[in-house]
Amino acid sequence: xxKEVSPKVDPANVLEIEELVLEGMDISGHWNxxxxxxxxxxxxxxxxxxxxxxxxxxxxxxxxxxxxxIAVCPVDHVGSxxxxxxxxxxxxGFDLFTDPDLWxxxxxxxxxxxxxxxxxxxxxxxxxxxxxxxxxxxxAELQDVFEKTARYGNPLGKNAKRRAAWTKGLDVEVPxxxxxxxxxxxxxxxxxxxxxxxxGIDASRSLARVLAHLGVDFAILGAEERHDGDSxxxxxxxxxxxMLAEQNIETLNQYEFDLLLTTDPxxxxxxxxxxxxxxxxxxxxxxxxxxxxxxDDMGLSEQVDLNIxxxxxxxxxxxxxxxxxxxxxxxxLPGAELTEMWRTRENGxxxxxxxxxxxxxxxxxxxxxxxxxxKRVLEAVETGADTLCVVCPYEVSRFEDAxxxxxxxxxxxxxxxxxxxxxxxxxxxx
Ligand code: SF4
Ligand code: SF4
Numbered sequence: 001x002x003k004e005v006s007p008k009v010d011p012a013n014v015l016e017i018e019e020l021v022l023e024g025m026d027i028s029g030h031w032n033x034x035x036x037x038x039x040x041x042x043x044x045x046x047x048x049x050x051x052x053x054x055x056x057x058x059x060x061x062x063x064x065x066x067x068x069x070i071a072v073c074p075v076d077h078v079g080s081x082x083x084x085x086x087x088x089x090x091x092x093g094f095d096l097f098t099d100p101d102l103w104x105x106x107x108x109x110x111x112x113x114x115x116x117x118x119x120x121x122x123x124x125x126x127x128x129x130x131x132x133x134x135x136x137x138x139x140a141e142l143q144d145v146f147e148k149t150a151r152y153g154n155p156l157g158k159n160a161k162r163r164a165a166w167t168k169g170l171d172v173e174v175p176x177x178x179x180x181x182x183x184x185x186x187x188x189x190x191x192x193x194x195x196x197x198x199x200g201i202d203a204s205r206s207l208a209r210v211l212a213h214l215g216v217d218f219a220i221l222g223a224e225e226r227h228d229g230d231s232x233x234x235x236x237x238x239x240x241x242x243m244l245a246e247q248n249i250e251t252l253n254q255y256e257f258d259l260l261l262t263t264d265p266x267x268x269x270x271x272x273x274x275x276x277x278x279x280x281x282x283x284x285x286x287x288x289x290x291x292x293x294x295x296d297d298m299g300l301s302e303q304v305d306l307n308i309x310x311x312x313x314x315x316x317x318x319x320x321x322x323x324x325x326x327x328x329x330x331x332x333l334p335g336a337e338l339t340e341m342w343r344t345r346e347n348g349x350x351x352x353x354x355x356x357x358x359x360x361x362x363x364x365x366x367x368x369x370x371x372x373x374x375k376r377v378l379e380a381v382e383t384g385a386d387t388l389c390v391v392c393p394y395e396v397s398r399f400e401d402a403x404x405x406x407x408x409x410x411x412x413x414x415x416x417x418x419x420x421x422x423x424x425x426x427x428x429x430x
Contacts, residue, residue, distance in 0.1 A: 035301040048090040052099070056127030061401035063087040063115040069111035069119070074350040075104050079368040083111050085121045097132055100367045103139055107234045107355035113346060122234070125308075125355060129236025131144040138236075145359040146237050149244070153226035154192040155359060164222035166194075166201040171428055172212035174244055177219035183256035186211070186218035186290075189271075191264035192227055193393035199400065200393050202430065205286060207263065209427040210418060213296055216410070219263070224251045230270035235356025242278075249280035262286045265392050266354070267313035272320065286316055288391050288417060292325035296330045300424040308420070309385035310338065311376060312348035312398070313392035325392045329417050333424045339383045341376075349376050353394035374403040381408050388414045 052061040061082070067084050075081035086096065096102050102176055105125040112120050132138060138146070148157035165176040176189060186209070193200035211218050229244035252260070260282040262268040271284040291298075308330055316322045323345045330338050343349040352364060352372030364371055377399055380388045388403075390396055399414040422429065 006297045035276045043417060044286045045091065047093055047095055047273065048087070051090060051124065054127040054131065056123035059118060059120045059299075060087060060090070060124050061272060063119050064117055066116060068114040068116065072110040072114055072347060074106065074108060074352070074372050074375070077349075077370065078370040078372060079104070079107075081093065083115070083121055083124075084156055093224070096128055098137055099236075100363065102128055102132060103142070103356070103360055103363055103402050104367060105355055106169045106314070106350050106352055106357040106372070107400065108350035109312075109318040110347065110350070111145045113318060126234050126236050126238075129234075129356075130238050131236075133236040139360060141357055141362050142235060142359050144279075146232065146235075149227050149232060150240055153244075153247075154196065154229060155231075156192060156196050158192075158196045158336065160223050161204045161228075162305060163190075163225060164220060166196075166204050166349045167208070167220075167330055170205055170332050172209055174208050175219045177255050177257070178222070178224065180219050183258075184217050184219045185257070186259045187207060187218050187252075187257035188218050189228070189260055189262045189267055189321055190225065190262075191262070191393055192266050193397065194226075197393070197397055199396040203393070203396065203418045204430060206422035206427070207418035209280045210291065210298075210421050210425065213425055214297060218258075221251065226251075228267035228270045230262065230266040230274065231354065231358060233270075233274065234354065234384075241274075245275055245278050245280065249275060249278060252280060257288070258283060261287055261290055263287055263393055265313045265320070266394075268270050269315045269319055286322060286325070286391070288316070288325040288329060289322060291417075291421065292328045293330065298332075298421070298425065300332055300334055300421070302424050304333040304334040304420060304424050306333075306420075307337045307339055307383075307385045308333075308340055308387045308389045309380050309383045310344075310389045311341075311351065311380070311395060312345060313390075313395065314348070314350050314354050316391065318346060324358045326389070326417055329421065330389055332421055336420070341379045341383055343379060349379060351376055351395050351398050353392075353398055354378050358394050358398075371402060371405075373398040374406050377402040377406050377408060377412065381406075381412055386412065387420075388412055389420060390414060 051057040065084055070076050070082040070084055073082035105121050107122050107125055145155045149155045153160050192205040224245050229241040233241040268286045271282055350372050388399055396414055396416055397417055403412050
């Protein structure tokens with residue numbers, strides 16, 4: 001076999017070599033690209049540039065296609081998604097500003113947890129959505145919620161004056177802080193679904209009973225409370241978020257309280273990370289954290305003979321690192337057994353409600369082969385548990401709908417931890 005080898009390749013001159021054959025293999029040409037800055041000419045990078053030039057969109061350009069994110073992205077499990085695929089699509093010239101994919105990310109943060117390059121969808125998705133919102137390119141169901149929230153102060157479009165109606169006829173007192181006219185230990189930020197949704201109200205009434213049982217000095221804001229805005233921010237409605245935050249901070253700053261107690265992990269997230277820089281700096285706790293510290297004072301005595309599996313809310317767990325408090329409460333229920341799903345804690349599967357997903361069910365159904373809440377309910381059923389315990393107000397209704405749509409009625413009940421605690425305390429249910 002003939003050999004054509006350049007025996008004296010001087011590395012200093014390597015860039016000048018145009019032809020080189022080694023053992024019959026032509027390695028001339030552009031092999032020297034390793035020594036030069038790589039200039040991409042094969043792709044139309046204009047769409048990628050549009051994203052990376054946004055404030056918050058920069059990290060989209062850092063993706064190096066390792067695919068770690070794909071394995072953990074909940075949307076990819078019911079379709080084709082994840083930062084890696086979005087990056088590829090942008091390289092192929094897809095306009096993500098108008099593509100339905102823009103609205104599928106729930107900002108669950110599981111990709112960021114595993115991404116070696118810190119590609120941050122929690123920044124990227126809202127940054128692109130903000131541009132889409134500015135030109136009115138928003139799915140109709142989400143636009144409707146933006147408008148209701150702006151008008152009524154809650155995404156359900158309910159009358160603000162009826163916000164405390166859930167307390168009527170309750171066997172314990174739930175005072176309004178404006179009527180008390182004094183400082184309280186705990187100001188309870190009830191949130192929208194616990195104030196208006198029938199199943200959210202069940203959980204609120206249970207939590208009120210538990211707080212009263214513990215002798216907590218608490219009050220609520222009632223009609224003065226508005227949506228916390230966190231999900232609006234993730235959905236790209238920055239202006240609406242700023243308006244809500246300003247109004248809520250103005251309201252809260254009128255009153256004196258030691259602790260702001262939130263039912264909703266999204267509100268908890270907003271009060272921890274968004275409100276302080278806007279003048280709303282409070283001592284905040286999620287209700288599971290507050291109650292977990294008082295387990296010994298509760299006197300849980302009634303048997304709760306249930307096999308319970310637990311769903312970690314993304315905005316309590318991955319976003320804010322709280323995994324133990326809800327589990328401590330479940331484990332304290334007399335007679336109850338906790339059976340974990342295989343995707344749990346840091347790798348917990350998203351219910352689909354974050355990042356505006358709460359109001360994009362139609363869009364998700366059109367663009368995925370299954371809703372995330374349905375996938376999660378199937379995982380809960382797989383454990384053999386009879387009860388799915390939740391600690392986020394988005395979840396009771398989402399999972400109850402999913403129990404029905406997956407034909408698991410009767411196999412799995414969905415209960416808030418407050419309902420389970422009230423049961424273990426023998427407190428009256430409605
Ligand atoms: S994990 Fe990060 S770097 Fe890897 S493919 Fe996903 S976004 Fe890109
Ligand atoms: S934040 Fe969650 S839903 Fe969005 S791309 Fe990452 S893993 Fe997927």
